[in-house]
Amino acid sequence: MTDIQNKSIQTFLDELASKSATPGGGSASALMGAQGAALISMACHLTIGKPQYTEVEAQMQRLLEKAEALRAELTLLIKADIDVFNRLMAAYRLPKDTEAEKSARSEAIQAILKDATEVPLACAQACREVMALSQIAVEKGSVGVVSDAGAAAMSAYSGLKTAALNVYINTGGLKDRDFSTAKLAELAAILNGADESVEAIFQQVKAKL
């Protein structure tokens, strides 16, 4: 089977729109994050080498490296979300006729729900980092690509919020309350200030246009 990132945009959108449960919101969230990271890289590429921006060239080079690492991570997460969701669906289909089967099925579901919490949590973290990088791109990058740096922030923000919804849904099914409380606390820390930050970046970009 072709890995999701090697499918065309049209096919991805068709599969997203289809009856099939995967790809769904989780993959969409990772793609939004990856797109945000890519837009930061673009802003860096179009700043580096410009005579007016030699002062920030080293900083833009580091920004580019970080954005590319996050883009690679988020691109993998498009597929990771599909994989963990398919594993979860398979666990739900396990037999539950005997007490032993019921217990084995429940254990399998609970184990996979933990993975299904970690995947969007990693996505949320990476998207938040993309937002932080976009702030630097907006402030220090070429003014010619400031709207692309702003687009990066918007895209990563929606990836973050969508990932958050996926953490909520999967922790909701978890019996291990200590685990889910810990993960929800991690998520809350990641989300902290994101709404204000994206609005500030939007206004900052608008003011530069």
Added chain:
Amino acid sequence: MTDIQNKSIQTFLDELASKSATPGGGSASALMGAQGAALISMACHLTIGKPQYTEVEAQMQRLLEKAEALRAELTLLIKADIDVFNRLMAAYRLPKDTEAEKSARSEAIQAILKDATEVPLACAQACREVMALSQIAVEKGSVGVVSDAGAAAMSAYSGLKTAALNVYINTGGLKDRDFSTAKLAELAAILNGADESVEAIFQQVKAKL
């Protein structure tokens, strides 16, 4: 040349990240909107036919049709943004050695800047409509896909805000102030209430998870 929607996600992200000015934030914004529309279609497909949702089946069918029409429009806008930007860049490269050349070049740029305003404005309008549809999907669709309906709202919202940045940048270069004032007023009407709406949808989805 392969149309953008027929390129793989990996290639699209690579081209987005590259030195090339297209695709940029405008295409990213249309893709976010298209992705939002696709997620609504998915939520409709996974609601229609379910015995618990027969009461809303006709409504979900209409929602699906509207979402698919918007998805088609937004998918075309991914490419439209590239086309208009390339035309704009070509106009900037026109000769400007004589007064006649300068004047012809300036007229060409001004004409294309109007198109370059209309494209993201159409994208903003379509994204706002996707947001409105996602509200219905969240309220009336299957609770099993409510996080996907929420993801649709987030994705369309970031598409809307990114498109807005592109309207600002292109109207900024326009000499026809009547035109740009009219277009900025249209945009303001589209943006009106969007921030509050996306936050309300997010909270509504979170409460259902």
